[in-house]
Amino acid sequence: MPRDAVADPRQEILRTAARLFQEQGYDGTSMNDVAAALKLSKGGLYHHFQSKDEILFDLMNHAMDITEERVIAPAKMIADPEERLRTVIRRHMGVVMSERDREITVMLHENHPLSPALRKRINSRKKDYIHFLENLIAEVQRQRGYKGAVSPRAAAFALLGMINWIYQWHRPEGSLQEDGLAQQYTEIFFQGALG
Amino acid sequence: MPRDAVADPRQEILRTAARLFQEQGYDGTSMNDVAAALKLSKGGLYHHFQSKDEILFDLMNHAMDITEERVIAPAKMIADPEERLRTVIRRHMGVVMSERDREITVMLHENHPLSPALRKRINSRKKDYIHFLENLIAEVQRQRGYKGAVSPRAAAFALLGMINWIYQWHRPEGSLQEDGLAQQYTEIFFQGALG
Numbered sequence: 001m002p003r004d005a006v007a008d009p010r011q012e013i014l015r016t017a018a019r020l021f022q023e024q025g026y027d028g029t030s031m032n033d034v035a036a037a038l039k040l041s042k043g044g045l046y047h048h049f050q051s052k053d054e055i056l057f058d059l060m061n062h063a064m065d066i067t068e069e070r071v072i073a074p075a076k077m078i079a080d081p082e083e084r085l086r087t088v089i090r091r092h093m094g095v096v097m098s099e100r101d102r103e104i105t106v107m108l109h110e111n112h113p114l115s116p117a118l119r120k121r122i123n124s125r126k127k128d129y130i131h132f133l134e135n136l137i138a139e140v141q142r143q144r145g146y147k148g149a150v151s152p153r154a155a156a157f158a159l160l161g162m163i164n165w166i167y168q169w170h171r172p173e174g175s176l177q178e179d180g181l182a183q184q185y186t187e188i189f190f191q192g193a194l195g
Numbered sequence: 196m197p198r199d200a201v202a203d204p205r206q207e208i209l210r211t212a213a214r215l216f217q218e219q220g221y222d223g224t225s226m227n228d229v230a231a232a233l234k235l236s237k238g239g240l241y242h243h244f245q246s247k248d249e250i251l252f253d254l255m256n257h258a259m260d261i262t263e264e265r266v267i268a269p270a271k272m273i274a275d276p277e278e279r280l281r282t283v284i285r286r287h288m289g290v291v292m293s294e295r296d297r298e299i300t301v302m303l304h305e306n307h308p309l310s311p312a313l314r315k316r317i318n319s320r321k322k323d324y325i326h327f328l329e330n331l332i333a334e335v336q337r338q339r340g341y342k343g344a345v346s347p348r349a350a351a352f353a354l355l356g357m358i359n360w361i362y363q364w365h366r367p368e369g370s371l372q373e374d375g376l377a378q379q380y381t382e383i384f385f386q387g388a389l390g
Contacts, residue, residue: 024308025222025307025308026222027220027221027222027223028222028308109363112220113219113220113223130364148382148386149378149379149382150379150382150383151379153370153371154371154375154376154379154380154383155379155383157357157360157361157364157371158357158379158380158383160360161356161357161358161359161360161361161363162352162353162356162357162360163356164356164360164363165352165355165356165357165359165360166352166356168304168356168359169352175348176348176349176352180349181349183344184344184345184346184349184350184353185349185353187343187344187345187387188345188349188350188353188383188384188387188388189383189387190387191343191386191387191388191390192382192383192384192385192386192387192388193383193386193387195386
């Protein structure tokens, strides 16, 4: 394990597990694989995580922490609703397109089997984010005197779809780069859902 | 097996496998599970499919067939580009929201491990659809004398994201129903990406 990981071994385990899940699938990755990739003994790994399910749940939780820290918290410091929404779009896209964050946050959208109790806790955090977006969109629509037929709820799902779908197709070396794409998606959303 | 399936047992196997993959995950479903759900012997199942991978590949291929038959072919019969695009949006959303189609087409977006050769064949069909969309969007932008900054490529990915993300959140009993949602998504996309 790299030296800086020793301070927070759980974090380093999560990051390595996320990479392995991406490369060989969640079910194709065993606890042994995770331990081996970290040069840990199996006992060493089980000291931190009792099961692969616990790793997956912690990964998803960590992904929601990233969303809160990098997207929601900075946005909430902005008073103007329209500017706040632009910040959410730009920052959420930044997370999705950041090589370091995406290997963790992409786990949120995999339909891996998680126990109903754990699944419920993750879903509740996802729902909080959707409500935050929905309320913000409603606020911007009011501020701009929006007269169109798009509801804040449909708009929130459309926006999340545009952004989260980027995981499926975006390659860092591709022709659509982060800044240009963020600008274009913001234009689509503002013209399309906020009049 | 229901009587009408006897005529096309492969189809019935695919549909049952898709349901099981949704309920218990791809890796959590064995060939035995598929055979048992169909009241087939294991030999009977292997007579039609040699492996679970073959089932998954056929499911994905079948999903692309559905897209071609229900979305692309009917759209291509429409001469006016704008009307053609509206038809694509409405019909693609119809597939995603149809209970019968979605259990098959959702498989397209799972990151299941498929051999590189098979993966390549599916990806090539996906790319054909993206190019079809991109060209159609470019045509509509020209027709409308679009002056905005949204490229047909970014617009195509935004639209696919909005629509394919519906798998993640839509429930048939929810408040956002198919007709209303198709209308709102069409409005977002036309106002947002086509001026």
